[in-house]
Amino acid sequence: MLTIHVVSHTHWDREWYLTFQQFRFRLVELIDQLLALLDADPDYRYFMLDGQAIVLEDYLEVRPERKEDVRRYAQEGRLLIGPWYILPDEFLVSPEATVRNLLIGERVCRRFGPKMRIGYLPDPFGHIGQMPQILRGFDIDAACLWRGVGEAPTELRWRAPDGSEVLLLHLRDSYSNAAWLPADENGFVQGLAELRDSLAPYATTSHVLAMQGTDHTRPRADLPRLLAAADARLEDTRVVHSTLPRYLAAVRDELGERESRLPVISGELRSSQRAHLLPGVLSTRMWIKQRNHACETLLERWAEPFSAIAAHLQPEILNLKPLVDRAWRYLLENHPHDSICGCSVDQVHREMVTRFDWCEQIGEEVTRRSLQAIVQQINATTPAIVVFNPSSSPRTDLVSVEIEPPPEPDQPLLDEAGRIVPYRTLGRRRREFFGMEVDRDGFAFLVAQFGSTGGRVQEQLTFRHAEIAVEEGTAHVHIVVSQREGARPGPFDEALEQAQALLTDESIQHYSVRVVEDEGVTIQFVARDVPPIGYTTYTLRVGATLAVAHAVAHAVAQKPVGATLAVAHDRATLAVAHKPVGATL
Template sequence: MKFEELTIHVIPHSHLDLSWGGGYWLCTLASMDVMLRLLNCLKSDPEYKYTIEHVYAMREFAAHARRSEVNELIEAIRDGRVDVSGLYHGTEENLPGPENLARQFLLGKGWLKRRFGIDTKIAWSMDTPGHTLQMPQLLRKSGIELYVISCGCAGPRLFRWTSPDGSEVLTYTIGAYNLSRFLGLRSSIDEMKKKITWYLEWIGDLINVKALILDDGGDWSRPCLETLNNIRRWNEAGNKPTLKISTTTEFYEAIKGEAGRSPLLKGEMPTTWVYTPTHYPNVAVWNRRAEYSLRAAEVMETLRMILYGDGLYPKSELTRCWEQICRVMEHNWGGRDGDVVGMEREHACRVAYHVGRDILRSAIEHIASLIEPNGEGLAIHVFNPTGSLGYGYAEENIDARMYGGEFKGHVYLTDSDGNPVPIDLIERIENEDGSLRGFKIGFVAKEIPPYGFRTYYVRDSDVEVDVPSALEAFENGIENEYYRVKVDGCRVSEILDKIHGRNLVGDGFFELTAFSDRSIDLKDNIGEVLGVEEEGKFRIKRGKAKAKIIIESSILNSHVRKEITLYEGLRIIDLSLALDWRGPRYCQLRVNLPFKFDGKYVYEVPFGRIILPDKIDYWAPYGVPLRYDAEQMERFRWPNIESLKGLREVQNWIMMEEDEYRILLCTDSPTYDFRGHLQHVPLRTVYSCGDPLLFYNRRGSYKWSYRIITGVNINPELEGILFMTPLETVFSWRRDLCRARRMTPKLPHEYSFIRIDDENIVITALKRAEDDGGIILRAYNASNKERTVNIKVKVPFRRVYEANLLEEPIEEISAGRDEVRLKFKKWEIKTLRIII
C-alpha cells in the first residue's frame, strides 16, 4: 500500500493510570486536571477531538467536579467530539476471575449508560500487557464493536479477533502508545517529516488498512491544541499522508467497511507482565478469595430474598465491594508510592472478602431457620453455594446445653440417612467451673446438593460410638482409600495414587528454591541459586476425618510451614504453604512441583481454558514480531519475549493430561512457569520500573493453598470453584433475628435450589439485577461441544430474557413455571434476566 493513500487518524487521549504515578488520590487529582484541561481545549477550538480511555475517569470526574463541568463534558460526548471507552479501567485481563472481569463492563459501560444514557461502541486498553481468550465474546456481549489495544499482537494492525464460541470483535493494535511524542506531533513540522516517514516504513509490512491510528497521549498527558495546529500546518503544506484529528468512533466509521477483509485471529494474548502478582502476593490471593466470597454471598442472599419475599438485598454493600476488587485488577502494580497502594489494595480485598462472608452467613442462617429437620439429635445444616455436588471438611461448635437434658457424655454424628459419620473431636469446651459447655467437631461432608444444603445430626450416647475410618497414619506418612503420602527427612518422597498405582511426584516436590533476580519487576532474569529449603522437622496428626503431615523448615532465615492433608472418603490432597518472609532483595522464590506425567498442560483462564502451546506465532508485547530468533531479539531489545514460551497467569487450576489420566492442581495464586517441570512463583523482591528506589522487600507472612485431584473423569472448572468456595455450616441460629415478614415455605432437611442437568454448564453469578428488576443468572459452557440443557430454579418464573453483560434484556426465552431450556454454543457465555 502506498503511504500517500493512507489517512492517519490522530486521536488525542491521556493514559490515566489509577495509580503508578503515585497513590490513588494523587492520580485522581492528576486525572481531574486532565479532564478540566480537556474542557478548555474543547471551548478554545471547535475542531478538537478526544477519547477518554476508561469509565473510571468519568466516574471520578462526575463525583468530584462541579455539576456545570460534568454537564459540559457530557454535552461534548453527545455531540461526538469526545469518546469514552466502555471498560471500567485498563484491566490486566488475565488476572481477574470470570465475574471480576465481566463486572468491568457493568461498572464501566453499564454505569455510563444508566447514568447519562451514553451507549459507547468502542473500548481502549492501553499498556495492558496481554488480553484474555474470551475478551472478544465479553466485548460483543457488552455492545462493543471496536477494541483498540497497544500490546499483544505482532500481526497486522487491523484484525478480527475471535473467541472460542465464534464471537468476533474488530481489533486495532497501535503497537505502543504515546506515538505522537515520538513522532514530533507536539514539536515541529520538520521533526514530523523525518519521523512519520521512518515510522511508516518501519511498520510497513503490518499496514493492512487505509486508515491508521496515531495516538496523541501518554501517562496523564494534558490535552494540547499544539497537536491540532501541527496537523493543520502539515496538511496545508501538502504533506502526505493526510493527518486528521479524530475520535475513535470516527476512525471506526472510516475502516469498518474493510473489516471483512481483515484476517481472523484467535487465541489468548499471554501477558508479558506475568510476574505482577509476585510483587503483592497477598493482594493476588485475597482478590481471588474476595471474588468467590462475593459470588457465594450474592447467590445465597438472592435465594433468601426470594424465600422471604421481603425484597431486601444489600446491593450497595455488594456493589462497593465489586468496585473495589475490580479496581485492584488495574494493570499497574508498583510505581511511585507502590508500597502504600499495595497495602490499600490488600486491605480492599480483605474487606470485600469479609463483607461477603458476613452477607453469606446472614443468608444461610435465615434459610436454616426455615428447615424442618426430621432426624433425631441436633441439626447441623451444611450449605453448598456452588453449582456442583459439594464436599469438604466442616467444623462446628456443639453447645451441650441445647440438648435440653443431661448430656450423656459422648457425641457422635449421622448424616441425613442416619448413617454414622467419622468425626474429629477438635476441642472440649468447658465452663469456668469445669463443667461441660460443648465440643468443637470436624467431619467430612459429602454430596451436598448444588446451591443447597444437607443436614447432619449430632447425637449423644452413654458409650463411645466407634465409627470406622479409612484414614491411617504411620511413622513417615499418611493414607486413605485413594492416596498414600510419604516423607523422607522432611522431603516428600511419594504421593501414590493407589487406584491407578502410580507415584505422582518427582524429586524435590513441594520444596522451595530461592534464585538471584537482578531485574526489574517486569523482566524475566533468573540467576544463581541463593538458597534452598533447609532440613527441618515433621510431625503427623491423625484424626478419623482428617490426617495431615506438618513440615517446618526454613529458607534464607525465613520460617516455612507446610501441611499435606488427606480426608476420610475424599479423593483430594490439600496442601498449604505458610511463609514468614525475612529474605533479601534481588530474590525470586519458587515452589517446585515436578509431577510425573508425559502429556500436555491445560490451564484455566476467565470463562475458558488453554492448552499450553509449543509456540506463539502472532502474539507479542508492543507489536513486536515474535519469531524467537536472535536477530529480532536484538532488534527490538525486549528481554521478556523468551518468557512467553512458558510463563503464564492461571486462574483456579492447571491440569496435566496423559492419555485418559488426569492430574489436577488447584491453586489460589496465578503465576506459574511451565518450562521444565512445573513451578509456582509466589514472590519476588526486585524493584519497580516505575520507581527504582521502590524495592518489593515483601517481608511479612503469606499463605498459599493447593489441591491435587487425580483420575479419569474430572471436571476442572467445578473442582476449581469448590476449591475456592468452602462449605458453610449452621448449627444454631438466632430465631428472633431470622423471622420472616410473610408466610415463608418450610424446607426439607436436604434441598437444592438450582439444578442443571449438564455439569459442563458452569454458573458464575446469581444476583439481583442492578435496576432491581428481576434476577440475573450467568453461566457458560465449559466444553468444545454445543449443549442443550435444562436449568431448574425452584422459584416460579413470570418471564425469562436473554440479556447482555449490562443486564439489559435482548429477547424473551420460552420457559416453564420454574425451568428454562437453553442451547449453548461451545464456550458460550449466557446471561439471563429472570422476572419472578
C-alpha cells in the first residue's frame, strides 16, 4: 500500500512584491487563523512555518500575548519551526553567514520548542556544494528541496566535497504540488490521485509527499474532512496528515540498509531541468551584493574576532557580543532570496539600505572600540602606529594612516626591530590662522617684520617652514607654523632668503600670504609580515635621526641595488630613495 503524506505549510517570502510591513499584516492574520484552528480542531494536526524562525519574531512583535500558545503547539509538535532563521540565497551570502543563519535559528527555536531537524530549502535558486557539510555540523542529516536537482528520484544521497552526506528528499513536483487541490470532495480525491501517480514511479519507497501550501497561503480548515474522504476512497492508498519529519522517518524506516545504496548527487545543485534558477539575479542590483559583501567582511574579519580579543583583555568592561549579534541579525534580514537577489519591488530594496547601514554602523563602532582596547594594552614607550591584519595568514601590504599631530620633517619611521621603514606623505590636513592679499610694498613690510621677529609669527606660533609657488604673476606663500609645545623651529634664514628673492622678481605683482598649521598628515608605507588576526607596531621616534641615518647608510653601502643615498650637507639631513616600494624618506 502506498502512503501519501500531506504536509500543511506556507512558504513565507518576508518581502517581495509587497514590503515586509505589508506582508506582516498577512502573516499576523495567517498565524491568528492557524492558532484558532489548532485550538478548535484536534484533527487539524500539523502546520509547518516554512523552516524559518524569523516568522515567529515577526508575529510576536505584534501579538506578544500569543507567545505561550506558540510555545505550546511547538512543544506538542503540531507547529513545525526552524531550523533556519531565514531562507537565504545560498550563492550570494558567505559561508559564515549560512552558519550564523542556522545558529541564530536554533537559538530562536529553543525559546519555543524543538527545531525541525531537516535542512528545508524549498525555493532558493540552486544550492551550494558544502550544504551537506554545514547541515551535518548542526546534527542535521537530511535536506528537503526543490530547485537544482534535475531529473532524479524523490530520494537521493547528497554529498559535499569533504565527503559529508545527507539524505535528500527531492521535491520533484515543487513545494506546492498539493496547494491548489479543489474544495469539493471529488476534485480533491482526483487531485491527490494524480499527485500520487506523478510521484510513485520516482519514489524509492511506498511513501510520497504532498506539499499542501505555497507562497503566503493560509491553513485550510476543510483539510481534515477532505483527507478522511480521500483516505476512504483511494484504493491501495493511505492518506495521512503528516510532517516532513514523519515522512522522513517513514522513508528511512522502509529503506533500511538500502539508504546507503541510493543514487548520489555531489556538489552544487544547479540544474534547471525541472525548475528554473533565475541566474540573472546573481548580478541584479549589484550594489546590494557589494554592500552585503562589505558588511560580511566587516563582521567576520574585523568586528567579531577583534571584539573577542578585546573582551578577553578587558572582560570586566568590554562586552560587545550582544551588539555583534544584533548586527548579524540586521544583515541576515537582508539575506532572504527575494531580498538579496534584487528581484523585489523598489521599496523593498530601499528598506534594505537601512539594515545595511545599521549593520555597518554597529560593525564599525565595535571594531573601533575593540582595536582601541587592544592598543591600550600595548607596552609602547613612544606613540605608535598599530597595523592590524584581519586575515588568517601573514600579510604584507600598503598602509595609509593619518598622524595627528604630524611628525617632524626628518622624523624616521621604525619597525619593532628598530629598522627604518620608508614612507611617503600623501596629504596634509591644515588649519588656517589668517591670510591676506597684498601688493609688493605690503609684502615687503611683512618680510621685514618677519625678519625682525626671528620668524616668530605670533607668541604661541613656532615657524616650521615656508612653501612658495609662483603662478601667473602671483606669489603664493604658505607659512607653516606649529602651536605644539616644544616644536622645533624650522630653517628661518632659508625661508627669509626665499621671501626676499620674491621682492626682486619684477614679474610678480601680487602676493597671497597664508599662515597655516598642519593638524594631521597622511603617510603611506609598506607593512611587512603582519601576523594573522594580529598586529605590528611602528614608531615615529624623535631624536633617532642620526642613529637611523647611519644604519640606513650602512645598509645601502652593503646593498646598493635598488636604493640611492643623497646627503644635503647644508641641512645635515639624510634622504633615502627606496625604489622597490617607490617611497622616499
